[in-house]
Amino acid sequence: MYLRFYRWAMDRLDNKNGGIVAFVTNRSCVDAINTDGFRAVIGREFDYLYILDTRSDVRKNPKISGTKNNVFGIQTGVALMFAVKCPYDPQANTVVHYYTMQDEDTREEKLQFLKHNALNTIPWTRIYPDQHNNWLNISTTDYSGLLPLVMKDGIGIFHQCFPGVSTNRNDWVYDFSTKSLSKKVKYFVKIYNKSIAENEMDTSIKWSETLNKNFENGSTTKYSKDYIIFSTFRPFIKKYYYSDPLLSDRFTDNHLNCTVLDNKYIACSGRGHNHVFSTLAAKYIPNLDAIEKGQCLPLYIKDQSGKQTGNVTDWALATFTKHYQNKTITKEDVFHYVYAVFHNPAYKEKYKDELRREHPAIPLYKDFRTWAAWGKSLMDIHVNYETAEEYPAKIQVSKNETIKNEFKFDKKSNRIIIDDTIITGIPPEALQYKLCIRSDLEWIIDQYKTRPIDDKTILEHFNDYHYSAYKDEILILIKKITTVSLKTVEIIQQMEAQDI
Secondary structure (H helix, E strand, C coil): CHHHHHHHHHCCCECCCEEEEEEEEECHHHHCHHHHHHHHHHHHHCCEEEEEEEECCCCCCCCCCHHHHCCCCCCCCEEEEEEEECCCCCCCCCEEEEEECCCCCCHHHHHHHHHHCCHHHCCCEEECCCCCCCCCCCCCCCHHHCEECECECCECCECCCEECEECCCHHHHEECCHHHHHHHHHHHHHHHHHHHHHCCCCCCCCCCHHHHHHHHCCCCCCCCHHHEEEEEEECCEEEEEECCHHHCCECCHHHHHHHCCCCCEEEECCCCCCCCCCEEEECCEEECCCCCCCEEEECEEECCCCCEEECECHHHHHHHHHHCCCCCCCHHHHHHHHHHHHHCHHHHHHCHHHHHHCCCEECCCCCHHHHHHHHHHHHHHHHCHHHCCCCCCEEEECCCCCCCCCEEEECCCCEEEECCEEEECCCHHHHHCEECCEEHHHHHHHHHCCCCCCCHHHHHHCCCCCHHHHHHHHHHHHHHHHHHHHHHHHHHHHHHCCCC
């Protein structure tokens, strides 16, 4: 809403007389990716911008306290902006001035600074927005010269890149059990079709914008077990997914065409991700949140005639074979090479700002074969995690009868506790392999544990899940993923020593 307040105020200035707009607002307008359009507009409509950034966004820096460092004692960072519009001059360019406080400055220090400094005494720094309307975090790297990921104007490594599956009703259409999933979906379909017949939405099921449109169009559906497929729900967590496109907000032809193929997917962090850029290969279509804001790069797609074809472009193959003077390079080699690059710590650190703003771009490293081999090894490890060797962790059953309903990772003792069962002997190195915000072992615990259910209908009629029913499966998965983690860390360490 605060951006609308800017618009409301801007509309009350005119070109002839100009004027000033001043607001104290959320600081996301300064550097958030989803406010680049706002920065473009305000840069066109004003001649001078003075931005005083008090920072202290607790969500971006959890080390600070919202009440101790934030000027309002809130979780959201705060900025002051003075936007000056002069009488109309078509030749004028906007001048942007910026001053920032530090996250660690206390609230009182910041308020005292504001109290004792006039605008003309603040040591402003002039900043020069780039072509993407960034005011801060402007790239000084060679990113623009890297190979584009997605085909545009005949140039790009992949034909297609699209978001993962987004349902807006995960509790209804995902489940570890086919029996439980079928039961929920049959109920949902029955109530949905009844709502259409009676022209009244029954709120006992989960509605959304897309389902609302299907309702308005009178689009009914029918339960079919053929819709039940596997999907990579979270890292190394596969679930049964009811893939009727009508019941998901985003399950498009792109997804459908890929799921009928014997396929592999690279999922990677999408535009606007908040955590470290991450990637994971899978053989089942990924959910949007399998990796944060996840984008899918399948190995195979279908062309317009419905024929299976490779997703790596002819342009990419020609570019790689020419650059490396090696005609034996295949499209699958390029696929593996990209997967390796996405794991390279140096790549993720060097281009972290660019990776948050746009699609990844791909550098050409010196030793293609080494990187492609690493990518293939990583892909084999990750795609086939279910057949990995079980790491010889120690499993002990406690005789303490008071231990009940406890499923957690005790990091202090490096133990995983599942009720009366304690898993020890997991190497600390296994926790170094992280995807977004968690190690892969922590993802297992996060997804299998019993969690609160917000949906009232699910809670009342379909709340029959408990991790204890999957205990043996969980124990095996933990040991296999420990092996996967250790092998992944070993390859990444080799990358860190490689001259690129």
